[in-house]
Amino acid sequence: MPSFPKSIATRLALGFSVLVAEAILVASGVFYFGTIGVMDRRIDAKITAISNRLTETYGNRPIEDLAAQIERELNDGIDSDTEIFLVVSPSGERVVGNLTAVPAATRPLGQVVTDDVVREGKRTSGRLIVRQLPEGAFLYVGRDLSEQRSISDLVVKALVGGACAALVVLVIGALMFRHQIEKRIAEIRRTAQRIEDGDLNQRIPVSGDDEFGRLSVDINRMLDRIGHLMEGVRHVSNAIAHDLRTPLSRIRSRLDEAVRHHAKPGPMGEAASAAIEGIDELILVFEKLLQIAEAESGMRAKSFESVDLNAIAKDMVELYDATAEQRQVSLRPAGSGTVLAAVDRNLVASAVASLIDNAIKYAGPGATIEVGAFAQPQGAEIVVRDNGPGIPAAERPRVTERFYRLDHSRNLPGNGLGLSIVSAIATLHGGALKLEDASPGLLARIVLPAGQPQEVMADPV
Amino acid sequence: MQSLVNLVLPFPRERFTRSPGEGGDLRCLVIEDDADTRRYICNGLTEAGYNTLACDNGLDGLHHATNESWDIVILDRLLPGQVDGLAILGKLRDLGKNTPVLIVSALTSIDERVRGLRHGGDDYIPKPFAFSELLARVEALLRRARPGHQTTQLKVADLALDVRTFRVVRGSTPIALQPREFRLLEFLMRNEGQVVTRTMLLEAVWDCRFDPQTNVIDVQISRLRNKIDKDFSPPLIHTVRGVGYRLSASA
Numbered sequence: 282m283p284s285f286p287k288s289i290a291t292r293l294a295l296g297f298s299v300l301v302a303e304a305i306l307v308a309s310g311v312f313y314f315g316t317i318g319v320m321d322r323r324i325d326a327k328i329t330a331i332s333n334r335l336t337e338t339y340g341n342r343p344i345e346d347l348a349a350q351i352e353r354e355l356n357d358g359i360d361s362d363t364e365i366f367l368v369v370s371p372s373g374e375r376v377v378g379n380l381t382a383v384p385a386a387t388r389p390l391g392q393v394v395t396d397d398v399v400r401e402g403k404r405t406s407g408r409l410i411v412r413q414l415p416e417g418a419f420l421y422v423g424r425d426l427s428e429q430r431s432i433s434d435l436v437v438k439a440l441v442g443g444a445c446a447a448l449v450v451l452v453i454g455a456l457m458f459r460h461q462i463e464k465r466i467a468e469i470r471r472t473a474q475r476i477e478d479g480d481l482n483q484r485i486p487v488s489g490d491d492e493f494g495r496l497s498v499d500i501n502r503m504l505d506r507i508g509h510l511m512e513g514v515r516h517v518s519n520a521i522a523h524d525l526r527t528p529l530s531r532i533r534s535r536l537d538e539a540v541r542h543h544a545k546p547g548p549m550g551e552a553a554s555a556a557i558e559g560i561d562e563l564i565l566v567f568e569k570l571l572q573i574a575e576a577e578s579g580m581r582a583k584s585f586e587s588v589d590l591n592a593i594a595k596d597m598v599e600l601y602d603a604t605a606e607q608r609q610v611s612l613r614p615a616g617s618g619t620v621l622a623a624v625d626r627n628l629v630a631s632a633v634a635s636l637i638d639n640a641i642k643y644a645g646p647g648a649t650i651e652v653g654a655f656a657q658p659q660g661a662e663i664v665v666r667d668n669g670p671g672i673p674a675a676e677r678p679r680v681t682e683r684f685y686r687l688d689h690s691r692n693l694p695g696n697g698l699g700l701s702i703v704s705a706i707a708t709l710h711g712g713a714l715k716l717e718d719a720s721p722g723l724l725a726r727i728v729l730p731a732g733q734p735q736e737v738m739a740d741p742v
Numbered sequence: 743m744q745s746l747v748n749l750v751l752p753f754p755r756e757r758f759t760r761s762p763g764e765g766g767d768l769r770c771l772v773i774e775d776d777a778d779t780r781r782y783i784c785n786g787l788t789e790a791g792y793n794t795l796a797c798d799n800g801l802d803g804l805h806h807a808t809n810e811s812w813d814i815v816i817l818d819r820l821l822p823g824q825v826d827g828l829a830i831l832g833k834l835r836d837l838g839k840n841t842p843v844l845i846v847s848a849l850t851s852i853d854e855r856v857r858g859l860r861h862g863g864d865d866y867i868p869k870p871f872a873f874s875e876l877l878a879r880v881e882a883l884l885r886r887a888r889p890g891h892q893t894t895q896l897k898v899a900d901l902a903l904d905v906r907t908f909r910v911v912r913g914s915t916p917i918a919l920q921p922r923e924f925r926l927l928e929f930l931m932r933n934e935g936q937v938v939t940r941t942m943l944l945e946a947v948w949d950c951r952f953d954p955q956t957n958v959i960d961v962q963i964s965r966l967r968n969k970i971d972k973d974f975s976p977p978l979i980h981t982v983r984g985v986g987y988r989l990s991a992s993a
Contacts, residue, residue: 526848530870534782537873554984564870599922600948603965604958631952638956
């Protein structure tokens, strides 16, 4: 089965073309039969009428009378260019008429047929009716069709020419039709793409009050509504961020002051210090959640600059080297050369730090962790690879969920947000966090796309 | 509206356990609209010996910042009304005043920090903050503003560090440090006697504007201690509990 084009525009244009072509065909047929067909039927009626008249008038009279009548018919100057008459005796001899040769006599009698004849020495095609007279002689009455044929040829030529011209117009029209539809749809798709990339301020340009114009207006109205809701959510998040942070700050500063003013060692001081730490953790979790939400919604103001990813990898290795030493883990940079990418340096650094932190925490003493950046055909990637126990394949998709923790890691410090944030940071850069089996161990790749990501500056609130 | 906070002090004027530093005659302008935060900052600074003036709106803040001379300005990024923190900062710099400005803000994103520094801020501290963090940063800014802070030969007790030759010597023993450890020690020595917080170290030595949430800095310090303090006396690197670290000859 031939594959049908997927584009609705192509399908519409194609279907429309077929319909119009059919219409042209039908119109041509009607025209043809309305002209040539009518002319053919008239000829048939006329020669039938003449043959009837001659048969009735001269059927019972001597054949010489019929011959004389035919001589008169042939010489009366009416239709003399086209008329055909022939009388053949029962024995098959030509008696009178303008056909030079006698056609084979095995034709059906009393029916109009088309046959090749030789009229006055010229081969031609004609309509003929043959009748047998009571005496046994045969009467041929007919019409030369050559003139008829040339008219019919002209008509057919004109019709075919017209149809070809119409088809050309039709193909061009269909292409333009398809182009027009695709252009209008492309506008909508372009806008949708930009919105998907995080710029909710994009609207479809509305041109005209046609179906597409109205659809665009509807979509734009919907986008306004979504934008309004998003703004609302953003406002609420910001309000929560601010409103929760303010009282938390107050509690924290009161406690801090109290501790500073009455810094006597004892359970109260310990409790206050612990409370301050707790509040700090709370604020941090809260901010991380907001950070993930911001990154996921694409609403975060992006300030990307071209940065060497290997420099980031090296910085983070040098930040964690003492910790790795302490945990008897070998931590080393693995990338080489400069791998440039347009990123937010601090976000990517914090993501790498998070991955290294995880690797040190979960790979265990004696493990080796390698951190490096590599250029890829589609961009660049930063890789953190350890040879620890890794993450079971079934768990891998879930570990980037917020607050999700592997069972055996519940006793370790952490809040289950680390990988969610790494994933959110990768998403914010138009990339992805890929967790794979390093057999043994975990291979975490932050894949970043090539090219300068679109600069989106959201208003700070 | 303004209030000289050291005249109306709701808290007992007990002496701050930490040494008051060089406060005293240093003048500090605090522009902050949130009453609690303002009081928190001003009380602390006053206790640390600073002469503090507080403004609760941008207009007053702008007036005082531009018409008087200050050793340091602590500025809230978000202020109600038409004059916000960045506007004050811009105006101050336009007038050619290079008073150190510490921006305090509830806007924690890194971009906000970059924006603040680009407008002429000298440092940025997100809310909420520990007062010790703020004080450490204020003191670091004041120290930076004093001339002669860019010497290349640093010396604390018998520990000497030469920035140009990349050499560290304790007494007569040369000490081999990795590049990052060298920068860490250099930063501690440049802020001799001052408390530096973990965040300040992260920013200055590793160029990190985020909280790694683990004790990476403590482990780094402990490794540095092993190299410069372990076999020597007296110890130079001191832990300031709940705040950070201080490098000095005296405990």
